[in-house]
Amino acid sequence: MTKLKYSKQLCVVLLSTISVVSCSTAKKEPTVPLENVPQVKEQGSVPERVWLDQGWSDKLRNDFWFTGQGSQIIPYTWFTWLEQPDSEQLFRDSEHMEMLRYLPSRSSASNPSGLPIGFALHNNQTTGQAWVGMTCAACHTNQLDYQGTKILIDGAPTLANFVLFFSKLNASLNTTLNDNQKFNRFASRVLGSNASDAAIEDLRDDLKHVSMATAERQAVNDLPADYPDDFTSYARLDAFGNIQNAGTAFALDDLNNRNAPTAPVSYPFLWGTHQSNVVQWNASAPNIPVVGPLIRNMGEVVGVFGSLSITEAPVWQRVWGKHARYSSTIDFNGIGQLEAWVKTLRPPAWPEQYLPGVDTSKAAKGKMLYQANCASCHEIVAPKDVLKDYVAIKTPVKEVGTDPVMSNNATCHMAKTLFLEGTKSDILVGEKFAAVTHAIDIPVNGVAGLVLKNPVEAIEAGLIAEETSNSGGKTSALKSIEERLKSYFAGRDKLTPNAGDDCEDGFYDAGVYKARPLNGIWATAPYLHNGSVPNLWSLLQAPEQRPDRFWVGSREFDPVNVGYVTNQGLNEFKVNKADGSVQPGNDNAGHTYGTELSEEEKWQLVEYMKTL
Template sequence: MKTKPIVAGILAGATALVGCSSFWAEKAITSSPSQLAIISDVGDAPQRMMLDQNWDDKTRMDFWFTPQGARILPYTWFVWLEQKDKQTLFRSAEHMESLRYLPMAESSANPGGLPIGFTKEVDKDSRTAWMGLNCAACHTNQIDYGDKKILVDGAPTLANFVGFFSELVGALNQTYEDDAKFDRFARNVLQDDYSQSKAKALRKQLGEISFALSERENVNRLPTNYPQDFTSYARLDAFTNIQNAGTAFALDDVTNRNAPIAPVSYPFLWGTHQSDVVQWNASAPNTPVVGPLVRNIGEVVGVFGHLQIKKAPWWQRLFGHDFRYRSTVDMINLGHLEAWVKDLRSPQWLDTPLPPINMAQAAKGEVLFNTHCQQCHQVIPRAREGEKYTAVKTPVREIGTDPDMAWYADNHMAKTLILEGSKEGVLFGSPFGAEAPAIKIPVNGVVGLVLHDPLTALKAGLIPMEDKEKHLSGGSNAETIKSYVQQHLAEREAIAADNAPPPKDGTEQFIEKDLQGLVYKARPLNGIWATAPYLHNGSVPNLWELLQKPENRVASFWVGSRKFDPVNVGFVTTEGLNEFQVLTPAGAIQAGNSNRGHEAGTDLSDDEKRQLIEYMKML
């Protein structure tokens, strides 16, 4: 079944409505944040301790609130939207904290007092303001210890995005359906511009956006045999969300989807720019100039970047342009965000009010780390964190951790539809067949966006680069960016070839999932103490449990608490907002939730494990 051309229609319709009828309201909100706080009473943001991570206050605020082109709904709608079954605002500090986003006070960078990573972006043509997310929403966290709240930039969030989105859709749908709720919403959004005719137009547009977001929720639904809290706090199947943004929405067929059944922990950001590859399965090269740009555009596409791939008009096809690639992605801002991430450094335990490290124990732990851990996890001194490094890629069969993320990243398939017969890399590569690995479709879309606007892409890609002249060829900007795209695609294909299973010779025993060739990336462990829960799928709550024999690790624990456990190094597991279950009710390991594997250090004595943990606090 085909979906309506929702993205274009809704963006245009909301632009017409919000851009004209509520411009005064937007202006009032943005010009008077203190008055907004009085009117809306969203509650106070907590006072937090900031760590020295090589960012000044301006860089930190810029990273938190710079829009990257993700557009969820009109900004004033989100500012005044009430929660479902309540008159309390959706963006209230208490509600955002319950979803484990990080409430913030109003400021010039954040006039609506939205949480960290929730952005305001004004369309340059229509002047419509949109609410969206940027990378800070998923890669900033707070650690609570005693009465101290410690903010860690670049750390994996504890947030529940699926819960947030489900509640947002529910609130929008109820606002559309309930007369009294809609009347409050309309009067707040339209303010002095309110009239019955404009309220009617607003309600129509609200219904259309509610439908579009409900459709997105349905495309990314879990199979009925999975527990409905399967994704929950501190993890998300972002990979499949990105795939579906390409296969189901960019290609305009909501049946062309895969289920997001391999959620992973949000990775920490420090060291991301410096690594030769990114993603848990080491599938994306950090090719100079375009590597980080392609990675970041792909991330935006997965969180409401509104990618569209359409057949080009006949007259464009005469010049070899078969498709039109469109998106709301802001490449220049992505370049700035990457530059800030490049400068980000890991958090240091010694800078916090956490209990002092036992240095004698840590010294013994260093020897144990060098013996049992360093072959996979490099130790990078603080002064060298800005240098490039080559990540260790560990075979999934060898590491033994849950294989689903790596397997589905390679084995999710989708129809190519209008792309069939065209080149996978737009200008490069083999032609698409009727079906292809699902990830290749959003990659095609991202490459199409880069090649569609090579001047902007080159400018954005060069922002984080120190030696910009080194990365400029003697040809045109279009040829320069084209050469980097070609290099990037060649490196992606080389990774895929390296990770491909060898041909069957007829003697290999059949297994349910063929794990040959699949790998997970082993990163340096700088700041590892601030990144619980552990393993790529968040199935182990703390470092102490990670050092237990896999079969003896806890099979259930609470997630969502910010209270830090400095002894076991992670968050407390006896309280929280959702219970993580390794096992199904029948006692089998839940697919995607395995806590097995990663046996390094598990043969040590308890005293040696404590020594190793003390040392890892130093990293």
């Protein structure tokens, strides 16, 4: 190992968005040798699971699990041999990762260290060094258990506790750095028993910078002091808040230019994502062909350790109108492939071979109730049409009455623009940045900058899911991507017109939440956008009759109420604070549709939703 291999600059890239000027985006033919990662056995046991038919082959499923998208957490061999902070057990040990509710998986050519599903190998485009990073499957694959059978569902929202995972990772790096015995074991495994003293010291120095970078990320995304430590917990995450900070604090290299991520939401299910005309819980992004999914996925990578750097252009470039330089580790081809695969993913059908059968008499009556009470927002989609496009219903937050914090934060969080002040917010179009702007506009600007910097790679990635190809060369690709970006920004402006004028004291009066078809909804508990309702039966109760505390993190499925069991788990979700007032972000009020039905009718409606 040389000092260059784990340079300070490369380590700073590591955790989601620390500035790295030297990193470039993906190329089809790397110009540097790729690090060869030897295959080792998984640590601990991997459970036997059954799969449902969702239109994917075994190979496609495996490709989805372990295709990298440019995310970089720490070097791959580090993650392979890193110990847990309070023991000699490896961090990747199956029991440990299962406690965090990530899904243990066996070692293979595509998963050489036997890491959990969704922890993929990414070779840095500049150095060739192997890193571990999250891919879509880490957050959108789940396992539910029923009477000893473990059912794996692709595209389902994870039960994982991302915040706890990152806290423990940070602690492991810090402890390894400061505990000589732990460090010596780590160095021997990473470098080999015959490593030179110089190589060992280089590793220690690199570890120090990585540990510092993880601590910075944790500090930037800390909650306010009056929030409980387990506020985010299992099965939800404020991904939008993390993406905002990725742009404002890390890409612009000002760690104080941040907003607290106080709006954790349930991970959305993936099937049908490409079909909707808008995406995000607050319907804030147009999903227009090619560029819509491209920007959506690039933003997602930025939020899960895909670096983004926005630096001021040198004076000579500013003379010609170029005010910023953009760089990242995002893998365009990877996100293009992942989007193409998700586009073919079908919702899971209720598996009567593993779960109790559906009462068809109740379900038939429930269908009539659904059509009368639910279908105006959550349209019924026949199995033959599940891959067709639809126009999502957008319900005003004031009308639906559910927790408003996600909508408010997404629109009303503000941040300094620093050297971007005076430049066009959308680079090609749009008003010029003032000194302070909506926080989400910074990472959107950054993603657009990356697209324009890499037009050929961007257009090719966007076209993968469209089952077509671009043959016009770089010039036509640039023209095409510029026109598509302009259309995207025009659509985005229409979705949140004059958003700044409607924010008062952090509240966005014009906010909406998106409704979508409920195919496969039985496999996506907990419910409401913030995961504040444990099962479908509870969702049909008047808000004051819904449970205000319940256990989360259990994989054991409840086929009667349709959700996970609530009397056991890994953490207790609480709607209210200790003083009895509602904890902002945890409110379980609203969405009163169907709550006035009789008890018998509610059971009929639940039975029907099993068939969707």
